[in-house]
Amino acid sequence: MYDLIIIGAGPAGITASVYAARRRMSLLVISQDIGGQAALSGDIENYTGYQFITGPELAAKFEEHMRKFDIAVKENEEAVQLKRIDDKILVKTNKGSYEAKTAIIASGKRSRELNVPGEREFKNKGLTYCATCDAPLFNGKVVAIIGGGNSALDAALQLIKIAKHSYIINITSALGGDAIMREKINESEIVTVLNNTKVTAILGDRMVTGIKIKREGKVEQLAVQGVFIEIGLIPNSEFAKDIEKNQFREIKVNCRNETNIPGVFAAGDVTDVPEKQIIIAAGEGSKAALSAFRYLARA
């Protein structure tokens, strides 16, 4: 039995693992990936100490830091259940089951789906949720970015250098996100913003050939070869059934990262902590590890 199981290896989970390892806790990290959403970010200019670093580079630094310690890491493994039985926390994954005295849920968020016809069918066939990964494949093509917040603007800015033309399909009346990013979009001649517009279907045969949109009550078709879905994120919290969550399915934590279940802590984007930022997730991860350590000392 471990002292601690950490679910997730993004900024929160990795930072928690470093803190726990330094306290000599016996621990296991279970995660589908390493780096989480930070690894999917484009340019990062607000992580103190790095005036500029890319998402994949920062994620690699995080991983290097974690691997410095002798920590058991189960990668490509997904938690499917977490529950407390007597004094033990039991974590079941798609590959096995593990026990610990405490757990930290740092499983982050994933891309929200649009839920329109054609979305599943054309995933990776011109439709993607990761501009950072796939944008370079759309060299010289016409693409649509669905969304109107920072992640949509980030994708649009990445695509300015690559695509022939980009449409931003925004369901609200004006783009949100940071002003500095909006200004860059507005200055670009190869980006067209369509506000008050809803995507109703993804079209294609073998690959994406277009999208169906609805604006001002009229249905139109737009010929595009690429679709980037950037409509926000949902928490990876389904496996933690007994844990209390808010209306957005984020895990409720107090300022010590405690959940409603003793011995189970949570940190980072999967929680209801205000503001989802890499530096905040990292800080929350360290707090959660220290809280778990204190909990064990008391037990």
Added chain:
Amino acid sequence: MDKIVKIYSTTSCPYCVRAKQFLKENNITFDDIDVSANQAAGEEMIRKSGQMGVPVLDIDGEIIVGFDKERIKQALGI
């Protein structure tokens, strides 16, 4: 005999980085094809895999989409 391993990737994709790291850790020699710099290679990847997501691994003709560690291990026989 060593298998011929090709990886179609982009420089910015984290799963590509991890897949390449995995191959290196296992001392597998591979051909790294950056599809963001080479459009013809990008087309080749789409033709072979029927999709546009990276990374794509070609291990002696067996096409694996994504960083699927188990399948990669199997294909390499490691």
